[in-house]
Amino acid sequence: MERTVKVTTLHYMAAKTVPRLCDSLGAPKIPKETDVTPIFLRGMRQWLPGLLLLGMVQASAPARAAAPLSEEEAYEIGMEAYTYAYPLVLMELTNRVTTNIARPDNSLRAPYNQLVHATAVPDASYRDVVRVNADTLYSLVRYDVGREPMVITVPDTQGRYFSLTLMDMWTDAYASIGTRTTGSATGHFAIVAPGWQGTLPAGVRKIVSPTQGGWMTARIQSNGVADLPKVHQLQAGMQAVPLSAFGKPYAAPAGKVDPAIDMKTPPVDQVKQLSPAAYFALLAELLPKHPPHAADYPVLLRM
Numbered sequence: 001m002e003r004t005v006k007v008t009t010l011h012y013m014a015a016k017t018v019p020r021l022c023d024s025l026g027a028p029k030i031p032k033e034t035d036v037t038p039i040f041l042r043g044m045r046q047w048l049p050g051l052l053l054l055g056m057v058q059a060s061a062p063a064r065a066a067a068p069l070s071e072e073e074a075y076e077i078g079m080e081a082y083t084y085a086y087p088l089v090l091m092e093l094t095n096r097v098t099t100n101i102a103r104p105d106n107s108l109r110a111p112y113n114q115l116v117h118a119t120a121v122p123d124a125s126y127r128d129v130v131r132v133n134a135d136t137l138y139s140l141v142r143y144d145v146g147r148e149p150m151v152i153t154v155p156d157t158q159g160r161y162f163s164l165t166l167m168d169m170w171t172d173a174y175a176s177i178g179t180r181t182t183g184s185a186t187g188h189f190a191i192v193a194p195g196w197q198g199t200l201p202a203g204v205r206k207i208v209s210p211t212q213g214g215w216m217t218a219r220i221q222s223n224g225v226a227d228l229p230k231v232h233q234l235q236a237g238m239q240a241v242p243l244s245a246f247g248k249p250y251a252a253p254a255g256k257v258d259p260a261i262d263m264k265t266p267p268v269d270q271v272k273q274l275s276p277a278a279y280f281a282l283l284a285e286l287l288p289k290h291p292p293h294a295a296d297y298p299v300l301l302r303m
Contacts, residue, residue, distance in 0.1 A: 078276070081303045084296070085283045086271070087171040092286055094267040095142055095213070102254045111255025112144045112213075113242065117235040119228075137231055139218035141240045146212040146289065149192040151204060151246045152177070155237030157184040161221040162234070166191065168211040169290040175207050190243060191216070194291075201246060211290035216240075 069077075097109075104110035108118055118138045143150050154164065154177065163178035177189055188204045193212050200206055218238065222231045241250045262270060274282070292300055 077303060080299065082276070082279065084299050084303070085279070088169055088286055088290060089274075089279060089282055090267060090271050091169050091171060091213075091215075092282065093270045096258075096261050097263060097267050097270075099142055099255065100258055100261045100263060102257055108138060108140050110140070110142070111252070112142055113150050113240060114252045114255070115139060115141050115238055115240045117232075117238075119232060137220065137222055137228070137235070139220075139235050139238060141216040142213070143191055143209075143216060143240075144213045145191050145193045145196075145209060149190045149196060149198070149200075149243040151239075151241055151243055152189045152191065152216060153237075153239040153241075154187050154189075155234055156186045157220070157234055159184050160230075160234070162219065164216055164218045166207065166209070166214060166216050168209055168214040169286070170211065170293065172210065172293065174210055177207075188246075198243075200243070204246070210293060213290060 095112075099110065099112050101109045101111060104114055104116035106119055108116050110116035116139070120137070141150070141152070152164065154162070157179070159179075161179045162184070163176060163180070165173050166175040166177070167173050177187065182189075182205075188201075190200050190204050190206050191209050191214075192198075192206055193209060196208070218235075220231050220234050222228060241252075265273075271279075
């Protein structure tokens, strides 16, 4: 059945919401005489196909006239949408910075799907993420399993406590590998994308990532400075390889460095600098690869 979008309502939302969002988010002010409808509509044109793709608009729903929104209602929905999308947008900009490197380094930056290990605790100058433990040595993989699964191998820690937390692009921790959950013996775990239908080698356990990308963050118990060499040895025993390379000699390729990416501004500040139009355009770009969770639909339908 025919569905129509009332341009007058969109014009009202654009005129009322975009300037207030700019003010609230610290974005550059838009002159009062500027017609912001094109800005708003550009975002809607990019965002709406993603929403339709996800089935948020029912094709069988009867056509209904859109009720006019008050300024306060439009503003509240805009702010709720911004807040909802924030984890995904922040993760994307963080990934752009922290994977924009040819080889892993000691700052916990590495190309996608490559392990990187910290050999010392982070100091106060570390700004790639907002908060890190000051007494933990991290190992980290920023993964993208859209092309093929990635196999994580953990060594036998001989009872020493360790944990590998798997987090999707919405920052939801969806699985944990470690002493408490899977034991301290050697293990192999394949992170696969939603809908992957392939076959894994014997002894490799499957973990389905809710989104195509995400992080695996490892922490190994350390008992002081004198114990660090043992922790480093266990870190070196970890592996992260594509499924096609599992059980074979593998040399990770060099990452591609994009000089256009801002490597100086912390990612959290880069998010603050996005205009509302750029912010929601980025959300629309990310949704097909990193769809919302089923529990998110109440807020999505409100948007």
